[in-house]
Amino acid sequence: MNGGGPKKLVDLLEDPLPGVGTYEDFNTIDWVREKSKDRDRHREITNKSRQSTVALLRSLSDAFSGWLLMLLVGLMAGALAGGIDIAAHWLTDLKGGVCLIGFWFNHEHCCWTSNETTFQERDRCPQWQSWAELIVGNSEVGAFAYIVNYLMYIFWALLFAFLAVILVRAFAPYACGSGIPEIKTILSGFIIRGYLGKWTLITKTITLVLAVSSGLSLGKEGPLVHVACCCANILCHLFTKYRKNEAKRREVLSAAAAVGVSVAFGAPIGGVLFSLEEVSYYFPLKTLWRSFFAALVAAFTLRSINPFGNSRLVLFYVEFHAPWHLIELAPFILLGIFGGLWGALFIRANIAWCRRRKTTRLGHYPVIEVLVVAALTALIAYPNSYTRMSGSELISELFNDCSLLDSSQLCGYKQPVNVSETGVGNSLADRPAGEGLYTALWQLALALIFKMLITVITFGMKVPSGLFIPSMAVGAIAGRLLGVGMEQLAYYNHDWLIFRGWCSPGADCITPGLYAMVGAAACLGGVTRMTVSLVVIMFELTGGLEYIVPLMAATMTSKWVADAFGREGIYEAHIRLNGYPFLEAKEEFEHSSLAVDVMRPRRGDPALAVLTQDSMTVEEVETVVDSTHYSGFPVVVSQESQRLVGFVLRRDLLISIDNARKRQDGVVSTSQVVFTEHAPTQPPEAPPPLRLRGIMDLSPFTVTDHTPMDITVDIFRKLGLRQCLVTHNGRLLGIITKKDILKHMAQIANRDPDSILFN
C-alpha cells in the first residue's frame, strides 16, 4: 500500500502543470505533439458540441475563427502596407523639396491639389519647391542651387538612415534585415521569442519607411513579409486555438507570408505560391485556401487605400502589345545567364561581407556603418537620375514601353523624318536612338555598376532591408540595355536573316520594356532561386499568358546557372550564416550513411543517459538530468534490457519534480519515480512515489540502426521531428536530434559542424 490518506496524487494527464508542454527560446518545436494536441482539442470541442447549443455555437465559432483571423490579418497587413507606401513616398519626395501648401503632401499630391492645371508636366507646379528654391530663392537656378539640393539630399538621406538604425537598436534589434531567413526558420518549427512581437512590428514599420526613404539600395518587399507575419502573430493572441498551439500558429504565419508578398507586388496568387515554394515548411491544403483568402483581402485593402494613386493593384503595371518572336529567346536566355551569374556572385560576396561583419570589429559599429553606406549611396546616387529615383520608380520606368508622347529620356528616339516614309506612320514602330537615349544608356550602365556594388554591402546592415527591389533593378537595367541594343540592331539591320520576316522597317518588333522585365525576373530568380512563384508574380503584373514563356526561359536558365555555383539561395545562405537549425526540404540527402553513423552516443562515447521506468529515485533522476545537457531522456524498462518505453523532455521533468517537491506531500529525494501505469508495490515505510507517466511521450519515434540516413532525414522533414530514437533488434541504442542531422550534413559538405548553433 502506498501512502493514501488526504494526499492526492497529481494526475498530470488531466490537468497539465503550467509550463509543461511549452518550449524554451531558441528551441525547435515538436510538430507531431503540437498537431496531436490540436486534434485532441478539436475532438473535445466536437464531442461537447453535441451536448448543448452553447457548445455547438462555440464549436462553430472555433471552426470559423481561422477565417476571421485570416480576414483580420489581411486587413491589418493591407492597411499597414498602404501606410508604409504613402509615408515612404512622402519622405522620399521630401529629400528633393517640400510642398508649400502643406508639408505633408508628397510631390504628386501637392501638384494635384494645386489649382493651376494648365501646365502640361504634372510634376512641375509652383506649390512644390525644391530646397534650393526655398532656401536660396526662386530665381536662382544653376550650379549653386544644384549644390544646395545635393547637400539637402545627402542631409535627409543621412537623417533617415540614422533614425532608422537608432530606432532598430533602441527598440527592436530583430527589426533589421529582410526577416525572410528567420521566418523560414520559425516556420520550420524554431522558436525566436519576440521576433514577431509588437515592438518588432512597430519598429519595423517605422524604420522600414525611413530606410526606404533614405535612398539606400534596399526594398520594402521582404520586410513586408516580416510585417505581415508580425501582424499574424499578434492577432493569433486573440484566439486560444492559435495562441496555445505552435503548429497552428505556424499555419497562420505561412498564410501571412503570402499576404506580405501579395501586398508587396499586388500579386495574391504569386504570394500564395511564394509562401508555398519559398517560405513554408508545413503547408496543408487548408492553409492554401486560407492563404489565398487572406492574400486577396490584403490586396484589396491596399487597393482601396490606393497608395499609388492609380487604382492599380500591382506595383509595376505594364501592358505590352507587341508579341515576342521565337528568336528573342536567345537574348532572354542570355539575360537568364546574367541573372544566374549575378545571383551566385551576389550571394558569395554578400555572405563574405556579412561574415566579415560578424567576425571582425566592423560589426561593433552598426550605426557608423549605416551612416557611411547611406552617405556613400547619396553622394554617388544623386548626380545620376536613375539612381536618384527610388528603386521601384526606376523599375517602373524601365518596364515601361515608350509611347510617342513620352518625355522620358529613355524614349529619346529620333522622330521619323517623314511619316509617309515609314508607311502608315506607326507611332510605336522601332526608331533610331537619339541623343537622349544615348545619355540614358550611359547613365543606366553606370547605375548598373553602382547598384551591383552597393547592394552587396547594404543587404544585411542593421536596418530593415529587402532584396527584391535591388535585385530586380539590377536585372531591369541589364535587360533594358540589352533590349535597346537589340532594338537598334534590328532597326539598322532589318535585312539580316534573323530579323527578316518579323522586323520589317516601320514595324514594332522589339519591346525593350519586356527585356527589362525578363531581366528583373532572371536576377531575382538567381538571388532567391524562386521559380514558379516568380513567374506567376510576373504574370500577375502583366496579366497576359503571352509572356510566360520568355519569363520561364529566363528564370529557368538563371536558376540552373546559379545552382551550378552553389545550390543555396540568399535566404538559405543567411540561415546557415546565422546557424539556425533549418532542415532544407528541397534538397535531397545524397550521402549513403546510416542512422548508426549519426546517432549519439558515438562508438566509444559513454552510454546514452536513460531513465528506467520504475527503479530510480527522485535523486537519481536529478543526478542524471544535472550531469547532462540533453533536452530529453528515453525511458526504458530496465538498464539491462534497454527496451524502450517512452521519452520524457528535460523541461517537463524539471518542472514536474520541482512542482511535486513543493506541492505534493511526502515527495522527497528517496521517492521513487514511476513511469508505469501502476506503481510497483513498495515497502509500507517508503515515501509515496512520484508518478510521471503523464509527462512521458508514450509514442516516441524510433528507427533501426540500419535505416539509411536519407530515409531518416525524410522522416524528420515530413513529420517535423525534433528527435528520434535508434534501436537495434528491439534494444535502445542511441538518439538522433535535428542538430545531429544538421551537423552531419555540415560535415559531409566540409563545413564546420559547430556552425549549427541551436537545437
Place this chain on the structure above:
Amino acid sequence: MNGGGPKKLVDLLEDPLPGVGTYEDFNTIDWVREKSKDRDRHREITNKSRQSTVALLRSLSDAFSGWLLMLLVGLMAGALAGGIDIAAHWLTDLKGGVCLIGFWFNHEHCCWTSNETTFQERDRCPQWQSWAELIVGNSEVGAFAYIVNYLMYIFWALLFAFLAVILVRAFAPYACGSGIPEIKTILSGFIIRGYLGKWTLITKTITLVLAVSSGLSLGKEGPLVHVACCCANILCHLFTKYRKNEAKRREVLSAAAAVGVSVAFGAPIGGVLFSLEEVSYYFPLKTLWRSFFAALVAAFTLRSINPFGNSRLVLFYVEFHAPWHLIELAPFILLGIFGGLWGALFIRANIAWCRRRKTTRLGHYPVIEVLVVAALTALIAYPNSYTRMSGSELISELFNDCSLLDSSQLCGYKQPVNVSETGVGNSLADRPAGEGLYTALWQLALALIFKMLITVITFGMKVPSGLFIPSMAVGAIAGRLLGVGMEQLAYYNHDWLIFRGWCSPGADCITPGLYAMVGAAACLGGVTRMTVSLVVIMFELTGGLEYIVPLMAATMTSKWVADAFGREGIYEAHIRLNGYPFLEAKEEFEHSSLAVDVMRPRRGDPALAVLTQDSMTVEEVETVVDSTHYSGFPVVVSQESQRLVGFVLRRDLLISIDNARKRQDGVVSTSQVVFTEHAPTQPPEAPPPLRLRGIMDLSPFTVTDHTPMDITVDIFRKLGLRQCLVTHNGRLLGIITKKDILKHMAQIANRDPDSILFN
C-alpha cells in the same frame, strides 16, 4: 563450417533477382523503399560521374531526362487534345448536316472555305447543308424537314454512342469514366496495370471524341487528364529512371494531371494547382516547377494547333468590362448556395445510381444502358436549342456579354425607343427584356432541369465521361437566369435603395455573363470541392483579378454548403464506391483510438505470424507463408523475445526461395533460412543455409502500441507507408496495414469495413 566448395551464395543485395522489389497488380507501393531506391541510383550515377567523361555525360543526361520527358508529355498531350477538339467539333456538326465541298470540314470551316463571304451570318452558307436539305431537297423547309433532321440527329447520336461503348468494351474497359478517381488512387501509390497503357490511351482518345459528339451530357475535361496521364506513363518507358521506379513515375503522372487540365481549359497555372490540390498525393516542389513547364508546353502546343480557330488559349474566353458592385455579393452567395446544394445532391444521387448499377442487373447491360440514355438525351435535347448545342458551346454563350449587334436569343432585349432618351445612348446599357429573351429564359429553365437529371444517370456509364462541363453548364444556366433576373429587377426598379447610386437608368450595371461564370464555378466547386485551383482556372479564363472576389465568395459558400451534407467530393465518393485503398490527405483523423485498437492480431486472435532470424528451415518458412495470406512477415530474434529485426515481403520471399531451390545447390527443405549477417555455426552434415538478409527490409517502420491513431495515420500519409509494425516496450506486438486503417475509418463512419477491397 558451412558448406563451401563451388557453391556460391547468391548475394541478393548486389544483384537482385528479377521480380524482387516489384509489385503485384492491385497492390500499394512502398513509397519509402521506392524513393530510397531512386536515391541509391542517383548516388551511384553521381559517384561514377567523377570517373569518366562518358559517365559525366550520362549523369547530365540523367539530370535532364526529367525535363525532356516533361517536354514530350506536354507536346504529346497538347497534340492529342488538339486532335480530340477538332474531331469532336467535326462529328458534333455532322449530327446536323454535312459540308458539300468535303465531308471532313466542320460547319465553321466549311463556310470559311466558301468563296461567298457576302452574307452576314457566317454560320449559314450554301456549302453546308442540313440532312433535310440534302435528303429531301433544298426547297423543303417545314415540319417534314424538321423531322428528318431530328431523326438524323438521333441516328448519329446513337451511332456515336454505340461505337463508343462497343470500342470501350472490346479494347480497353479502363477507358470508361472520367478516370480521375483512379488516377488519384494510382498517384497515392496503388497499382492498376493497364490503366495507363497504350490501349487505354488509344481507345480513350477515340471513344472520347465519339462520346462527346453523341450529345450525351458529359465533357472531355476529366478524360483529358486520363489521356495526359496515359501519355506520361507511356513516355516514361523511354527513360530507365522513370520506367523502373514507381515513385518517380508518379511524380511524372502528377505533372501529367496538370497538363490535362491545362489543355482542357487553357489554364496552365490552374492546372498545376488542380494537380496539387485535387489529384496529387506526393508532390515535391521539383514537381511543381516541372508540372508548370509541361502545362505551358501543352497549352502552347494546343494553341498552335488552334482547334477553336480563334488563337485563344482558353476554352471560354470572356472579357467583361463593367465592374461588380458590393451588393451583388448577395446573389453571388445565393449562387454559391445553389452550387453547394446541387453538388451535394448530385453526389448522393449519382452514387446511389452507380451503386444500383453495380449491385443490380442494370450493370449487366452497359451497351443497352448507353444506347437508351443516348436516345433519351437526343430525343429530349434536340427541340431545345440550348440542349442541342454542345456543352462547351452552351457555356460559351452563357458566359458571353451581350453587345448591341448580338443576334443570339439571349440578347433579345428591346431596343431603346429613343436613343436620346437615355442620354448618350450607351450601347451596353441595361435594357428591358424582349420577346426573344423571354423565350430564351424558358428554354434555359427547361434545359437546366433536363441537364440536372440526365447528368446524374450519365456520369459513370461505360463511356469516357467528364463532369466538368455538365456541372459548369448547370451552374452557368442558373447563373444566367439569376443574372437576367437581377438585371431586369434593376432596370425596372433602379430607384430601389439597393440599386440607387450604381444602377442609374442608361447605365450598364449588371453583367448576366458574370453571373453565369460565378454560377458555373459554384456548381463545379460543389461537385468536386475544388477551391483555389477552381478560382485560378476561372481567373485565367477572364484574365482579370477584378472578378476573383465574386468567384471566391461563390466557391467558398458552395464548398461550405456542400460539406455540410457530406465531406466527400464526387471523386472521393467514386473511390470509396470502388473500394480503392485511398487514404485521403485532406481530412483529419478525428477519432481517439490508439494503434493497439487497429493493429492485427486483435485481442483473442492467434499470434502474429513471424519468422525468426536464424532458427527456421525452408520448410517451416514455407508453411508459415502458405498458411497465411499476409503480404509480408516480420523477422524477429526469437519467438520468445519478439525483438524485431526486419520485415520481409511475401512476394520477395517466395521468389527467392523458389530461385534458391532451382539454382542454388544443396538448398533443400531442411536448409536453414538465415536473416543474420553471419550464418550461425551448424553441424557439418547440415545442408547449406539459405541466406536471405538481402531481401529483408532492415528498417521497418514501427510505432508503439500507445501511439494515437491520428499520428499513425499522419505517418502513413506523409511517408506513404504500406504497413507499420507495432511494438510494446521493445517487443513486437502486431502490424497495421493501410487496409487496416481504411477499414477502421470505415467502421468509425458506420460504413461496411469490407468495402475496402485492396491492400
